[in-house]
Amino acid sequence: MPEQQLDRPEQRLLAAAETLGAGMAGLIAVVFLGLPIFAIIERAFEKTDFFDVISSSVVTEALRVSLMTTAVSLAIIVVVGTPLAYVLSRYRFPGHAVVDTLIDLPIVLPPAVGGLGLLMAFGRRGILGEWLDDAGVEIAFTTTAVIMAQVFVASPFYIRAAKAGFDAVDRDLENVAYTLGSSRSGAFLRVAVPVAAPSLMAGAVMAWARALGEFGATIMFAGSLPGETQTVPLAVYRSLETGIDVPLALSTLLIGVSFAVLLTFRLLAGRGALTL
Amino acid sequence: MPPLLDVAIRHRLGSFTLDVELTAPDGPLVIIGPSGAGKTLLVRSLAGIVTPDEGRIEVNGRTLYDSASGMTLAPQSRRVGYVPQEYGLFPHLTVRANIAYGLRGTGSDTARRRIDELLELTGLSHQEALRPRQLSGGQRQRVSLARALAVQPDVLLLDEPFASLDVPTRQALIDDLQQLLSTTGTAAIVVTHDRNEALRLGNYIAVLMNGSIRQAGSPSEIFSSPQSEEVAAFVGVETILHGCVRATEDGLPVVEVAGHRIEGGSGVGTGDAVLVCLRPEDVTISRESQPSSARNHLAAVVTRLVPAGPYVRVEMDAGPTLVAMVTRHAVEELTLAPGVQVIASFKASAVHLIRK
Numbered sequence A: 001m002p003e004q005q006l007d008r009p010e011q012r013l014l015a016a017a018e019t020l021g022a023g024m025a026g027l028i029a030v031v032f033l034g035l036p037i038f039a040i041i042e043r044a045f046e047k048t049d050f051f052d053v054i055s056s057s058v059v060t061e062a063l064r065v066s067l068m069t070t071a072v073s074l075a076i077i078v079v080v081g082t083p084l085a086y087v088l089s090r091y092r093f094p095g096h097a098v099v100d101t102l103i104d105l106p107i108v109l110p111p112a113v114g115g116l117g118l119l120m121a122f123g124r125r126g127i128l129g130e131w132l133d134d135a136g137v138e139i140a141f142t143t144t145a146v147i148m149a150q151v152f153v154a155s156p157f158y159i160r161a162a163k164a165g166f167d168a169v170d171r172d173l174e175n176v177a178y179t180l181g182s183s184r185s186g187a188f189l190r191v192a193v194p195v196a197a198p199s200l201m202a203g204a205v206m207a208w209a210r211a212l213g214e215f216g217a218t219i220m221f222a223g224s225l226p227g228e229t230q231t232v233p234l235a236v237y238r239s240l241e242t243g244i245d246v247p248l249a250l251s252t253l254l255i256g257v258s259f260a261v262l263l264t265f266r267l268l269a270g271r272g273a274l275t276l
Numbered sequence B: 001m002p003p004l005l006d007v008a009i010r011h012r013l014g015s016f017t018l019d020v021e022l023t024a025p026d027g028p029l030v031i032i033g034p035s036g037a038g039k040t041l042l043v044r045s046l047a048g049i050v051t052p053d054e055g056r057i058e059v060n061g062r063t064l065y066d067s068a069s070g071m072t073l074a075p076q077s078r079r080v081g082y083v084p085q086e087y088g089l090f091p092h093l094t095v096r097a098n099i100a101y102g103l104r105g106t107g108s109d110t111a112r113r114r115i116d117e118l119l120e121l122t123g124l125s126h127q128e129a130l131r132p133r134q135l136s137g138g139q140r141q142r143v144s145l146a147r148a149l150a151v152q153p154d155v156l157l158l159d160e161p162f163a164s165l166d167v168p169t170r171q172a173l174i175d176d177l178q179q180l181l182s183t184t185g186t187a188a189i190v191v192t193h194d195r196n197e198a199l200r201l202g203n204y205i206a207v208l209m210n211g212s213i214r215q216a217g218s219p220s221e222i223f224s225s226p227q228s229e230e231v232a233a234f235v236g237v238e239t240i241l242h243g244c245v246r247a248t249e250d251g252l253p254v255v256e257v258a259g260h261r262i263e264g265g266s267g268v269g270t271g272d273a274v275l276v277c278l279r280p281e282d283v284t285i286s287r288e289s290q291p292s293s294a295r296n297h298l299a300a301v302v303t304r305l306v307p308a309g310p311y312v313r314v315e316m317d318a319g320p321t322l323v324a325m326v327t328r329h330a331v332e333e334l335t336l337a338p339g340v341q342v343i344a345s346f347k348a349s350a351v352h353l354i355r356k
Helices: A002-046 A050-054 A057-090 A096-108 A111-122 A129-134 A143-167 A171-179 A184-212 A216-221 A232-242 A245-270 B039-047 B095-100 B109-121 B137-150 B167-184 B195-201 B219-224 B229-235 B328-333
Strands: B005-013 B016-024 B029-032 B054-059 B062-066 B080-083 B155-159 B187-192 B204-209 B212-217 B239-249 B252-257 B260-263 B273-278 B284-286 B296-308 B311-317 B321-327 B341-346 B352-355
Touching: A002 A245, A050 A057, A050 A245, A057 A096, A057 A143, A057 A184, A057 A232, A057 A245, A096 A143, A111 A129, A111 A143, A111 A216, A143 A184, A143 A216, A171 A184, A171 B039, A171 B080, A171 B137, A184 A245, A216 A232, A232 A245, B005 B039, B016 B039, B016 B204, B016 B212, B029 B039, B029 B195, B039 B054, B039 B080, B039 B155, B039 B187, B080 B137, B095 B109, B095 B137, B109 B137, B109 B167, B137 B155, B137 B167, B167 B195, B187 B195, B195 B219, B195 B352, B204 B219, B204 B229, B212 B219, B212 B229, B219 B229, B219 B239, B219 B273, B239 B260, B239 B321, B252 B273, B260 B296, B284 B321, B296 B321, B311 B328, B321 B328
Parallel strands: B029 B187, B029 B204, B080 B155, B155 B187
Antiparallel strands: B005 B016, B005 B054, B054 B062, B204 B212, B239 B252, B239 B273, B252 B260, B273 B352, B284 B341, B296 B311, B296 B341, B311 B321
C-alpha cells in the first residue's frame, strides 16, 4: 500500500529518535545518580589509608551507634506499627482520616521540624519533658532521643506499606479463621501478618533505610555526641571540620551497607521468596 | 427435631434492606436468588461475620442471635463451617496446614488421624504438601470443605460453591459435594444463583429476591408452582416429577413416574432416582390419541386453567401434576375445561433429567 510506504521512513526516523531520546534520558539519569556515588567511593579508596580510617574510633563508634539505634527503632516501628496499620486497614472509626493523615505528615515535613517538635514535647522545657525532668528522666540529647527521632521520621514508611499490604489481604481469610475458632488477634497473627509479609518486609526495609540516613531531626533533638548520639550521617557532617578522609570513609560504608540491603531485598523479591 | 434453620432478621445496608423470614425443616437448604439479592449478606449474618440490625437466628434449635435478649454469638462459638465464594484458603499454608487450622493440638495423634481422614475423604492425600496456588479450582473447593468439616460444625455454609469453576468440573463436583455431605452427615446451607445446582442439591429451597424470601418449599413446589411472576421468571416454570430410571433403550433412558413411562433425557443410569423436568411450553394437549413423533403420551384430566397473557396455563392431573402452556385459541378449539380428559404429549428431547 502506498500509504504505508510513505509512512515507513518517517516511522523509522521516529523510532530512532525515540530510542535515542530514551537512551539519552537513561544516560543522564545514570550519570547524575551514579557519579556522586562513584566519586565518593573513588576518592575514599584513593587514600591509601582507607582501612586505617574506618578502624578509627570516630568511624567505629558512629557505626555502632547507627546500627544499634536503627535496629531498636526498626523493632519499635514494626511492633507498634503492624497492629496500627492493621487497625487502620480493617476498621473505620471517628477520626480515621485524621490519624491516617497524621501518620503521613512526617514524610512531607522537613526532618528539622520533626526534631524541633520532639524537643518541644520531650525536651527539658517540653510539654511532657518538664514532668519527666521533675521525675529525673532526661530524654533530649541521649541515645533514646536518637531512636525517637528515627522512629518519628521513618515509621510512616513502614505503616504506609503495611496498611497497603493488609488492604490487599482478602477479608474472607480472617472471616474463615474466626469461624474456625481464631480470636481477632489470632487471625491477625496467624493469617493477616503472614499473608501480608512481603509488604511488611518491603516497608521494614524502606523504614530502616530512612532511619539509617536520618540527620535533621536527630541533630535537633539528640545532638551529636560521639559514641552516644553521633550516628553515621552526623559523623559525616561533623568530621568535615577536620578533613575529608573520615567523611569519605563513612559515606562509603553507608553506601555499601545500603546498597547491599536494597539489592538483597530486590533479589529475594524477584525470586519470589517474599511472595506467596 | 427442631428445624435446620429458623431465621427472622432485618439488616439495612445503605439503600438495601435484607429482610428475611425463613424456616427450613431440613437440609440441604438451598437459598437461590439472582446476584444482588442479598445472598452473601444472609450467609455472613448466619456465620456471625455481620450482625443484623434486629431479629433472631436459630440453627438446629440453638440460638445464635437474638436482638430481643441482646444475644449475639461470636463466629468463633457458632459452630458453623464457612466456605466463602473464592474458598478463602490461607495462601501461606499447605493443604494439610489449611485443614489443620481449626484443630487444637495439631501435633496430637487424634488431630493427625482426623486430618488424614479428611484428606482421604476429599481425595487430597497426594496434595497435602502443596500450597493453594498450586491447586485446581475443584481441589481448592475440597480443601475449603475439609477445613470447615475438621471442626465438626453443626452446619456448613457454602456461598456460591461452584461459581468460580468451569462448567464440566462443576457437574462432577456437585456429585462429590452431595456425597461428602451425606457421608459426613453434615447439614448444609448452600447459596446459589443456579437453578440446576439448586435442584441437584436442595431438599428445601428458598428463593431470595431483592432482600427477602419470596417463596420456600420443596424443589417441585418451587419449580412447578412458583407463587409469583417474579419467582416464575427467575426459576423458569417447570413441571418436576419424581421418578426412577428403569432401563435404557437405544441410548434413551426410560423413567417410571407414578406408573407412567417417560422416555428422554440423558446422563443417567438404570436404577438412578431422578427428577423429570419439563417446560410447560414443550407439552402439547390433544383430546384423543393420534399418531405423532412425540415419544411420550400421558392420559390426564384438566384440573385448572390459569390465563397468562395470550397463553393459558393448563394444569392437569396425570397421577402427578403436569403443566402445559397453550394459546387461548387452542383452549377454545379443544374445549378445555376442568374435568375434561386429555392426552398430554411431549418429545423425548424436551425431557430434562436431574439425578437426585
